[in-house]
Amino acid sequence: MVRRYGPGLLYLLKRRTRDAELALDLRQDTFRVAIEKLRGSVLEEPERLVAYLRGVALNLWIAQRRKDTRRATTADSDAVELAADERGGPFDNVSREQVRRAVGVLLGELPTPRDRELLTRFYIHDEDKEAVCAALGVDSVHFNRVLFRAKQRFRELLLQAERRSRIRLVG
Amino acid sequence: MDRQHIRDTDVIERYLQGTLSAAEEQAFEEAYLADPQLLEELEVAERLRAGFKDLDAAEAPGRAAPPRVRWLGFVASARYGVAASLVAVAALVSTTVLYVQDRGSLAGSAVTHTRVLPLVSVRGAGNPNEIASPAPGEWTVLLLDPGFDSFDTYQVVLARRDGAEVLRLDGLTPTYEGLLALSVPGDALVPGDYEIRLAGGRRDWPATQVLELSRTPLTVAARP
Numbered sequence: 438m439v440r441r442y443g444p445g446l447l448y449l450l451k452r453r454t455r456d457a458e459l460a461l462d463l464r465q466d467t468f469r470v471a472i473e474k475l476r477g478s479v480l481e482e483p484e485r486l487v488a489y490l491r492g493v494a495l496n497l498w499i500a501q502r503r504k505d506t507r508r509a510t511t512a513d514s515d516a517v518e519l520a521a522d523e524r525g526g527p528f529d530n531v532s533r534e535q536v537r538r539a540v541g542v543l544l545g546e547l548p549t550p551r552d553r554e555l556l557t558r559f560y561i562h563d564e565d566k567e568a569v570c571a572a573l574g575v576d577s578v579h580f581n582r583v584l585f586r587a588k589q590r591f592r593e594l595l596l597q598a599e600r601r602s603r604i605r606l607v608g
Numbered sequence: 609m610d611r612q613h614i615r616d617t618d619v620i621e622r623y624l625q626g627t628l629s630a631a632e633e634q635a636f637e638e639a640y641l642a643d644p645q646l647l648e649e650l651e652v653a654e655r656l657r658a659g660f661k662d663l664d665a666a667e668a669p670g671r672a673a674p675p676r677v678r679w680l681g682f683v684a685s686a687r688y689g690v691a692a693s694l695v696a697v698a699a700l701v702s703t704t705v706l707y708v709q710d711r712g713s714l715a716g717s718a719v720t721h722t723r724v725l726p727l728v729s730v731r732g733a734g735n736p737n738e739i740a741s742p743a744p745g746e747w748t749v750l751l752l753d754p755g756f757d758s759f760d761t762y763q764v765v766l767a768r769r770d771g772a773e774v775l776r777l778d779g780l781t782p783t784y785e786g787l788l789a790l791s792v793p794g795d796a797l798v799p800g801d802y803e804i805r806l807a808g809g810r811r812d813w814p815a816t817q818v819l820e821l822s823r824t825p826l827t828v829a830a831r832p
Contacts, residue, residue: 445641448651487642491634528655532755533662534786540659560660563625566618581615591659592652601726 439468442487446494453498463501467494531598539594543587551575552583559584609635611646620653726751726787727804727824738827742794751787752806755821759808763818764790766826769801802826 446467450460470493480486547553551573558564558572570580609632614620619636622628628636640646727737727750742748754762762782766775774796780788788806803825807818 442641444644445647448647449637449641487638488634491637491641528651531655532753533658534755534758536655536659537662537666538786540656540663544663556660560657561664566621584621588649588652588656591656592648595652595655 438471438486442490443468446490449491450494450498453495454501459501463494463497466497470497528595528599531595535598536595539591539598542594543591546590547587555580555583556587609639614639614646620650623650624654624657722747722749724749724751727753727826737825738829739797741799741828741831742797743831744795746794748792748794748797750790750792750804750826752790752804752824754782754786754788754806754808757808757821759819759821760811761809762788762821763807763809764788765805765807766790766792766796767803767805769803774802797828799828799830802828 443464446464447460450463450467451457454460454463467490471490474480480489544553544556547556555569555573555575558569559566564572566577566580569575570577609619614636619628619632623633623636640650723739723742723746725737725739725748739748750766752764760781761778762780764775764777764780765773767773775790775792777790780790783789790804803823805823806821808821809818
Protein backbone atom coordinates (compact mmCIF):
# COMPACT_ATOMS: atom_id res chain seq x y z
CA MET A 438 0.00 0.00 0.00
CA VAL A 439 2.81 2.39 0.93
CA ARG A 440 4.73 1.65 -2.25
CA ARG A 441 1.69 1.89 -4.48
CA TYR A 442 0.02 4.99 -3.09
CA GLY A 443 2.98 6.71 -1.42
CA PRO A 444 4.21 8.85 -4.37
CA GLY A 445 0.70 10.04 -5.29
CA LEU A 446 -0.15 10.90 -1.71
CA LEU A 447 3.08 12.83 -1.31
CA TYR A 448 2.38 14.80 -4.48
CA LEU A 449 -1.16 15.58 -3.34
CA LEU A 450 0.00 16.70 0.09
CA LYS A 451 2.86 18.79 -1.29
CA ARG A 452 0.45 20.51 -3.60
CA ARG A 453 -1.90 21.34 -0.73
CA THR A 454 0.64 22.20 1.94
CA ARG A 455 3.40 23.77 -0.21
CA ASP A 456 5.74 22.32 2.40
CA ALA A 457 7.73 19.19 1.52
CA GLU A 458 8.63 18.33 5.12
CA LEU A 459 5.07 18.72 6.33
CA ALA A 460 3.83 16.67 3.36
CA LEU A 461 6.19 13.84 4.31
CA ASP A 462 4.96 13.91 7.91
CA LEU A 463 1.31 13.98 6.86
CA ARG A 464 1.83 11.09 4.46
CA GLN A 465 3.35 9.06 7.24
CA ASP A 466 0.42 9.89 9.53
CA THR A 467 -2.02 8.99 6.74
CA PHE A 468 -0.57 5.51 6.41
CA ARG A 469 -0.45 5.08 10.19
CA VAL A 470 -4.14 5.98 10.50
CA ALA A 471 -5.09 3.79 7.54
CA ILE A 472 -3.12 0.76 8.71
CA GLU A 473 -4.57 1.03 12.23
CA LYS A 474 -8.05 1.29 10.78
CA LEU A 475 -7.54 -1.68 8.44
CA ARG A 476 -6.15 -3.79 11.27
CA GLY A 477 -9.15 -3.01 13.44
CA SER A 478 -11.90 -3.49 10.88
CA VAL A 479 -12.43 -4.54 7.31
CA LEU A 480 -12.90 -1.81 4.73
CA GLU A 481 -16.44 -2.30 3.48
CA GLU A 482 -15.64 -1.30 -0.10
CA PRO A 483 -12.01 -2.23 -0.87
CA GLU A 484 -12.24 -0.46 -4.22
CA ARG A 485 -12.71 2.77 -2.27
CA LEU A 486 -9.28 2.47 -0.61
CA VAL A 487 -7.87 5.30 -2.73
CA ALA A 488 -10.73 7.59 -1.80
CA TYR A 489 -10.30 6.61 1.83
CA LEU A 490 -6.57 7.41 1.79
CA ARG A 491 -7.20 10.74 0.10
CA GLY A 492 -9.86 11.57 2.67
CA VAL A 493 -7.56 10.73 5.59
CA ALA A 494 -4.71 12.77 4.08
CA LEU A 495 -6.87 15.84 3.53
CA ASN A 496 -8.44 15.61 6.99
CA LEU A 497 -5.00 15.46 8.56
CA TRP A 498 -3.96 18.47 6.53
CA ILE A 499 -7.04 20.44 7.60
CA ALA A 500 -6.34 19.55 11.23
CA GLN A 501 -2.75 20.66 10.80
CA ARG A 502 -3.87 23.99 9.33
CA ARG A 503 -6.13 24.60 12.30
CA LYS A 504 -3.21 23.92 14.60
CA ASP A 505 -0.97 26.27 12.59
CA THR A 506 -3.58 29.01 12.62
CA ARG A 507 -3.76 28.80 16.39
CA ARG A 508 0.02 29.06 16.61
CA ALA A 509 0.04 31.80 13.93
CA THR A 510 3.32 30.66 12.48
CA THR A 511 4.56 31.82 9.13
CA ALA A 512 6.39 29.66 6.62
CA ASP A 513 9.73 30.51 5.08
CA SER A 514 8.55 30.38 1.48
CA ASP A 515 12.06 30.30 -0.03
CA ALA A 516 13.03 27.33 2.07
CA VAL A 517 9.76 25.64 1.20
CA GLU A 518 10.39 26.09 -2.51
CA LEU A 519 13.88 24.70 -2.18
CA ALA A 520 12.68 21.74 -0.19
CA ALA A 521 9.82 21.12 -2.60
CA ASP A 522 12.35 20.88 -5.40
CA GLU A 523 14.31 18.25 -3.60
CA ARG A 524 11.98 15.41 -2.75
CA GLY A 525 9.16 13.24 -3.89
CA GLY A 526 8.88 13.20 -7.66
CA PRO A 527 10.35 11.03 -10.39
CA PHE A 528 12.58 13.91 -11.52
CA ASP A 529 13.99 14.66 -8.09
CA ASN A 530 17.51 15.26 -9.21
CA VAL A 531 16.60 17.64 -12.01
CA SER A 532 17.35 21.17 -10.92
CA ARG A 533 15.33 24.25 -11.74
CA GLU A 534 18.13 25.42 -14.02
CA GLN A 535 18.00 22.14 -15.95
CA VAL A 536 14.23 22.46 -16.30
CA ARG A 537 14.63 25.99 -17.63
CA ARG A 538 17.25 24.82 -20.08
CA ALA A 539 15.03 21.95 -21.22
CA VAL A 540 12.23 24.42 -21.95
CA GLY A 541 14.70 26.51 -23.96
CA VAL A 542 15.70 23.46 -26.00
CA LEU A 543 12.07 22.52 -26.50
CA LEU A 544 11.16 25.97 -27.78
CA GLY A 545 14.17 25.96 -30.09
CA GLU A 546 13.10 22.67 -31.62
CA LEU A 547 9.52 23.65 -32.41
CA PRO A 548 8.94 23.61 -36.16
CA THR A 549 6.95 26.83 -36.50
CA PRO A 550 6.79 30.22 -34.76
CA ARG A 551 3.05 29.63 -34.39
CA ASP A 552 3.62 26.58 -32.17
CA ARG A 553 6.08 28.59 -30.07
CA GLU A 554 3.48 31.33 -29.75
CA LEU A 555 0.87 28.76 -28.78
CA LEU A 556 2.92 27.38 -25.90
CA THR A 557 4.04 30.82 -24.78
CA ARG A 558 0.47 32.14 -24.65
CA PHE A 559 -0.76 29.05 -22.83
CA TYR A 560 2.03 28.57 -20.31
CA ILE A 561 3.36 32.06 -19.72
CA HIS A 562 0.35 34.31 -20.30
CA ASP A 563 -2.09 31.73 -18.88
CA GLU A 564 -4.52 32.26 -21.75
CA ASP A 565 -7.10 29.52 -21.96
CA LYS A 566 -7.21 27.02 -24.77
CA GLU A 567 -10.14 28.62 -26.62
CA ALA A 568 -8.54 32.06 -26.56
CA VAL A 569 -5.22 30.70 -27.85
CA CYS A 570 -6.91 28.75 -30.64
CA ALA A 571 -8.97 31.80 -31.67
CA ALA A 572 -5.97 34.13 -31.66
CA LEU A 573 -3.77 31.82 -33.70
CA GLY A 574 -6.45 30.42 -35.98
CA VAL A 575 -5.87 26.79 -35.01
CA ASP A 576 -8.36 24.15 -33.95
CA SER A 577 -8.34 22.28 -30.68
CA VAL A 578 -6.97 19.13 -32.33
CA HIS A 579 -3.88 21.03 -33.42
CA PHE A 580 -3.61 22.63 -29.98
CA ASN A 581 -3.76 19.22 -28.27
CA ARG A 582 -1.22 17.79 -30.69
CA VAL A 583 1.31 20.57 -30.05
CA LEU A 584 0.84 20.28 -26.30
CA PHE A 585 1.11 16.49 -26.36
CA ARG A 586 4.30 16.53 -28.41
CA ALA A 587 5.79 19.27 -26.26
CA LYS A 588 5.18 17.23 -23.13
CA GLN A 589 6.61 14.08 -24.68
CA ARG A 590 9.77 15.87 -25.78
CA PHE A 591 10.05 17.69 -22.47
CA ARG A 592 9.77 14.37 -20.64
CA GLU A 593 12.66 13.01 -22.73
CA LEU A 594 14.76 16.07 -21.90
CA LEU A 595 13.97 15.69 -18.20
CA LEU A 596 14.97 12.04 -18.29
CA GLN A 597 18.24 12.98 -19.97
CA ALA A 598 18.89 15.61 -17.30
CA GLU A 599 17.95 13.12 -14.60
CA ARG A 600 20.38 10.55 -15.98
CA ARG A 601 23.15 13.16 -16.16
CA SER A 602 22.53 14.10 -12.55
CA ARG A 603 22.88 10.50 -11.48
CA ILE A 604 26.16 9.78 -13.27
CA ARG A 605 28.43 7.87 -10.93
CA LEU A 606 32.16 8.17 -11.26
CA VAL A 607 34.36 5.25 -12.01
CA GLY A 608 38.04 6.02 -11.81
CA MET B 609 -12.11 9.20 -14.45
CA ASP B 610 -10.26 7.44 -17.28
CA ARG B 611 -7.23 8.51 -19.30
CA GLN B 612 -9.21 9.36 -22.42
CA HIS B 613 -11.51 11.67 -20.52
CA ILE B 614 -8.53 13.27 -18.80
CA ARG B 615 -6.87 13.94 -22.14
CA ASP B 616 -9.99 15.04 -24.00
CA THR B 617 -11.03 17.54 -21.38
CA ASP B 618 -7.55 18.91 -20.47
CA VAL B 619 -7.97 17.79 -16.89
CA ILE B 620 -4.24 17.91 -16.08
CA GLU B 621 -3.84 21.50 -17.24
CA ARG B 622 -7.03 22.60 -15.53
CA TYR B 623 -5.94 20.89 -12.32
CA LEU B 624 -2.63 22.75 -12.42
CA GLN B 625 -4.47 26.02 -13.09
CA GLY B 626 -6.81 25.24 -10.19
CA THR B 627 -9.94 25.49 -12.32
CA LEU B 628 -11.46 22.03 -11.83
CA SER B 629 -14.75 21.70 -10.00
CA ALA B 630 -14.60 20.07 -6.56
CA ALA B 631 -16.03 16.83 -7.93
CA GLU B 632 -13.62 16.75 -10.87
CA GLU B 633 -10.71 17.51 -8.58
CA GLN B 634 -11.61 14.66 -6.25
CA ALA B 635 -12.03 12.23 -9.14
CA PHE B 636 -8.74 13.29 -10.71
CA GLU B 637 -6.81 13.07 -7.44
CA GLU B 638 -8.14 9.60 -6.82
CA ALA B 639 -7.15 8.67 -10.37
CA TYR B 640 -3.53 9.77 -10.07
CA LEU B 641 -3.16 8.31 -6.56
CA ALA B 642 -3.73 4.89 -8.07
CA ASP B 643 -1.93 5.42 -11.38
CA PRO B 644 1.84 6.06 -11.34
CA GLN B 645 1.91 6.79 -15.06
CA LEU B 646 -0.74 9.46 -14.73
CA LEU B 647 1.14 10.89 -11.77
CA GLU B 648 4.28 11.13 -13.88
CA GLU B 649 2.33 12.83 -16.66
CA LEU B 650 1.06 15.33 -14.12
CA GLU B 651 4.55 16.00 -12.78
CA VAL B 652 5.92 16.53 -16.30
CA ALA B 653 3.13 19.00 -17.05
CA GLU B 654 3.76 20.84 -13.79
CA ARG B 655 7.51 21.05 -14.44
CA LEU B 656 6.88 22.24 -17.98
CA ARG B 657 4.59 25.02 -16.75
CA ALA B 658 7.09 26.03 -14.06
CA GLY B 659 9.95 25.91 -16.57
CA PHE B 660 8.15 28.28 -18.94
CA LYS B 661 7.48 30.76 -16.13
CA ASP B 662 11.08 30.52 -14.97
CA LEU B 663 12.44 30.99 -18.47
CA ASP B 664 10.19 33.98 -18.97
CA ALA B 665 11.34 35.53 -15.69
CA ALA B 666 14.98 34.89 -16.57
CA GLU B 667 14.61 36.50 -19.97
CA ALA B 668 12.60 39.49 -18.75
CA PRO B 669 15.58 41.84 -18.14
CA GLY B 670 16.94 41.14 -21.64
CA ARG B 671 13.75 42.28 -23.33
CA ALA B 672 14.61 45.95 -22.80
CA ALA B 673 17.95 45.47 -24.56
CA PRO B 674 18.60 47.54 -27.70
CA PRO B 675 18.00 45.91 -31.09
CA ARG B 676 20.75 43.71 -32.49
CA VAL B 677 23.48 45.54 -34.36
CA ARG B 678 23.79 44.97 -38.09
CA TRP B 679 26.88 42.79 -38.12
CA LEU B 680 25.22 40.42 -35.65
CA GLY B 681 22.38 40.02 -38.12
CA PHE B 682 24.90 39.04 -40.78
CA VAL B 683 26.63 36.58 -38.45
CA ALA B 684 23.27 34.95 -37.70
CA SER B 685 22.34 34.63 -41.37
CA ALA B 686 22.21 31.35 -43.29
CA ARG B 687 24.78 32.66 -45.82
CA TYR B 688 27.30 33.26 -43.06
CA GLY B 689 26.51 29.84 -41.60
CA VAL B 690 27.33 28.10 -44.91
CA ALA B 691 30.55 30.08 -45.36
CA ALA B 692 31.64 29.37 -41.77
CA SER B 693 30.92 25.67 -42.22
CA LEU B 694 33.09 25.56 -45.36
CA VAL B 695 35.96 27.26 -43.54
CA ALA B 696 35.56 24.79 -40.65
CA VAL B 697 35.65 21.80 -43.05
CA ALA B 698 38.76 23.18 -44.80
CA ALA B 699 40.47 23.70 -41.43
CA LEU B 700 39.55 20.18 -40.33
CA VAL B 701 40.92 18.64 -43.52
CA SER B 702 44.20 20.58 -43.34
CA THR B 703 44.78 19.81 -39.64
CA THR B 704 44.04 16.13 -40.27
CA VAL B 705 46.63 16.09 -43.04
CA LEU B 706 49.19 17.79 -40.77
CA TYR B 707 48.37 15.35 -37.97
CA VAL B 708 48.88 12.34 -40.22
CA GLN B 709 52.18 13.79 -41.45
CA ASP B 710 53.42 14.46 -37.90
CA ARG B 711 52.26 11.23 -36.36
CA GLY B 712 55.65 9.63 -36.81
CA SER B 713 57.40 12.36 -34.86
CA LEU B 714 54.89 12.05 -31.99
CA ALA B 715 55.60 8.36 -31.51
CA GLY B 716 58.57 8.86 -29.19
CA SER B 717 57.17 11.70 -27.07
CA ALA B 718 55.05 11.46 -23.93
CA VAL B 719 51.33 11.44 -24.52
CA THR B 720 49.08 13.56 -22.31
CA HIS B 721 45.63 12.26 -21.39
CA THR B 722 42.75 14.27 -20.06
CA ARG B 723 39.83 12.86 -18.13
CA VAL B 724 36.57 14.73 -17.87
CA LEU B 725 34.66 13.85 -14.73
CA PRO B 726 31.25 15.19 -13.76
CA LEU B 727 30.91 15.42 -9.99
CA VAL B 728 27.74 14.47 -8.17
CA SER B 729 26.51 16.14 -5.04
CA VAL B 730 24.02 13.85 -3.30
CA ARG B 731 22.96 14.70 0.21
CA GLY B 732 23.27 11.85 2.69
CA ALA B 733 24.30 9.30 0.07
CA GLY B 734 27.93 8.84 1.07
CA ASN B 735 30.57 9.96 -1.40
CA PRO B 736 29.74 9.00 -4.99
CA ASN B 737 32.79 10.86 -6.32
CA GLU B 738 35.64 8.41 -6.22
CA ILE B 739 38.30 8.33 -8.90
CA ALA B 740 41.54 6.52 -9.42
CA SER B 741 44.64 8.66 -8.98
CA PRO B 742 45.69 10.16 -12.34
CA ALA B 743 49.16 9.69 -13.82
CA PRO B 744 51.54 12.65 -13.22
CA GLY B 745 51.21 13.95 -16.78
CA GLU B 746 47.46 13.43 -16.98
CA TRP B 747 45.00 16.30 -16.65
CA THR B 748 41.66 15.89 -14.94
CA VAL B 749 38.77 18.20 -15.71
CA LEU B 750 36.23 18.17 -12.89
CA LEU B 751 32.77 19.34 -13.88
CA LEU B 752 30.79 20.95 -11.09
CA ASP B 753 27.11 21.88 -11.12
CA PRO B 754 26.78 25.49 -9.91
CA GLY B 755 23.30 24.79 -8.52
CA PHE B 756 19.97 26.58 -8.62
CA ASP B 757 20.96 30.22 -8.27
CA SER B 758 22.99 31.94 -10.86
CA PHE B 759 25.96 34.13 -9.96
CA ASP B 760 28.17 36.35 -12.13
CA THR B 761 31.36 34.53 -11.18
CA TYR B 762 32.32 31.51 -9.17
CA GLN B 763 35.23 30.62 -6.95
CA VAL B 764 36.31 27.01 -6.63
CA VAL B 765 38.75 25.74 -4.04
CA LEU B 766 40.06 22.20 -4.13
CA ALA B 767 41.40 21.32 -0.68
CA ARG B 768 42.54 18.22 1.10
CA ARG B 769 40.39 17.11 4.01
CA ASP B 770 43.06 18.35 6.43
CA GLY B 771 42.41 21.85 5.07
CA ALA B 772 45.49 22.26 2.84
CA GLU B 773 44.50 24.01 -0.38
CA VAL B 774 45.55 22.29 -3.58
CA LEU B 775 44.05 24.65 -6.10
CA ARG B 776 42.05 27.88 -6.03
CA LEU B 777 40.35 29.39 -9.07
CA ASP B 778 38.52 32.71 -9.11
CA GLY B 779 36.33 34.30 -11.75
CA LEU B 780 34.98 31.05 -13.19
CA THR B 781 31.84 31.07 -15.29
CA PRO B 782 29.75 28.06 -16.37
CA THR B 783 30.70 26.66 -19.76
CA TYR B 784 29.80 23.21 -21.06
CA GLU B 785 26.14 22.36 -20.28
CA GLY B 786 26.07 25.10 -17.68
CA LEU B 787 28.74 23.34 -15.60
CA LEU B 788 31.93 24.76 -14.09
CA ALA B 789 35.10 23.15 -15.40
CA LEU B 790 38.07 22.82 -13.08
CA SER B 791 41.30 21.59 -14.72
CA VAL B 792 43.63 19.86 -12.30
CA PRO B 793 47.14 18.61 -13.17
CA GLY B 794 47.67 14.93 -12.39
CA ASP B 795 50.40 15.42 -9.81
CA ALA B 796 48.05 17.60 -7.71
CA LEU B 797 45.61 14.73 -7.17
CA VAL B 798 47.54 12.32 -5.00
CA PRO B 799 45.45 9.62 -3.26
CA GLY B 800 43.41 10.95 -0.36
CA ASP B 801 40.16 12.68 0.56
CA TYR B 802 39.40 16.09 -0.86
CA GLU B 803 36.66 18.65 -0.73
CA ILE B 804 35.63 21.03 -3.48
CA ARG B 805 34.26 24.28 -2.09
CA LEU B 806 32.15 26.32 -4.43
CA ALA B 807 31.27 29.95 -3.82
CA GLY B 808 29.46 32.53 -5.95
CA GLY B 809 30.03 36.23 -6.35
CA ARG B 810 28.27 39.15 -8.01
CA ARG B 811 29.73 42.02 -9.99
CA ASP B 812 28.35 44.61 -7.62
CA TRP B 813 29.79 42.89 -4.56
CA PRO B 814 33.26 43.76 -3.18
CA ALA B 815 35.96 41.58 -4.75
CA THR B 816 36.51 39.67 -1.51
CA GLN B 817 32.82 38.90 -0.89
CA VAL B 818 31.52 35.50 -1.97
CA LEU B 819 28.66 33.29 -0.86
CA GLU B 820 29.49 29.68 -0.16
CA LEU B 821 27.23 27.44 -2.27
CA SER B 822 28.34 23.86 -1.82
CA ARG B 823 30.99 21.46 -0.60
CA THR B 824 31.46 18.37 -2.72
CA PRO B 825 33.59 15.48 -1.47
CA LEU B 826 36.07 13.80 -3.78
CA THR B 827 38.09 10.71 -3.02
CA VAL B 828 41.19 9.89 -5.02
CA ALA B 829 42.09 6.24 -4.68
CA ALA B 830 45.49 4.74 -5.41
CA ARG B 831 45.82 3.44 -8.95
CA PRO B 832 45.34 -0.32 -9.24
